[in-house]
Amino acid sequence: MAPTVGFDLDMTLIDSRPGIRACYLALAEHTGTYVDADLAVTRLGPPLEQELANWFPADAVPRTADLYRTLYPTHAITGTTALPGAREAVAAVRDAGGRTLVVTAKYEPNAKLHLDHLGIEPDAVIGNLWAEQKAVALKEHAADIYVGDHLGDIRGARAADAYSVAVASGPYTAAELEAAGADTVLNDLTEFPAWLKTYRAA
Secondary structure: OOOEEOOOOEEEOOOOOOOOOOOOHHHHHHHHHOOOOOHHHOOOOOOHHHHHHHOOHHHHHHHHHHHHHHHHHHOOOOEEOOOOOOHHHHHHHHHHOOEEEEEEOOOOOHHHHHHHOOOOOOOOOEEOOOOOHHHHHHHHHHOOEEEEEOHHHHHHHOOOOOOOEEOOOOOOOHHHHHHOOOEEEOOOOOOOHHHHHHHHOO
């Protein structure tokens, strides 16, 4: 049967660290509040509000998140690149007759801007979902496999009864991803097309 494969976005399909760093610096300039942008980009994955809570009072986080998302298209899109193997991984699913979706904690309109800019064309993009919440979209689209770089992605796959493929292109080592319960761990997405062929054959 043709697979339906979900992919995380940041540090799975794209290296958004330079763009996000630039956006945090712009946010700091607009608000007058210091944000350690270099530290923040080492913690990508969870919702934006979790990171902002490290720098802003709790009652300021919602409006600061709105400002960040407004600044994002100007500062974060052009500095972001596709990670090695990203386009080929999506193409491998399509070549197998399958469907692809991107399920991310990122604000959905900004996620779509990244994909459009980089010419990556999944069949569906669903934003604003983190960790176990991702199972909502994965189940809705009957995803067989979910690919991500974060421990939260493994939990999301588990909650959806999807096969968890973890890539060590983000903040965790291959050993840490394996210990967290990923079904398969790859160094990066360049290994995904060959793995998918083997998985389908089995």
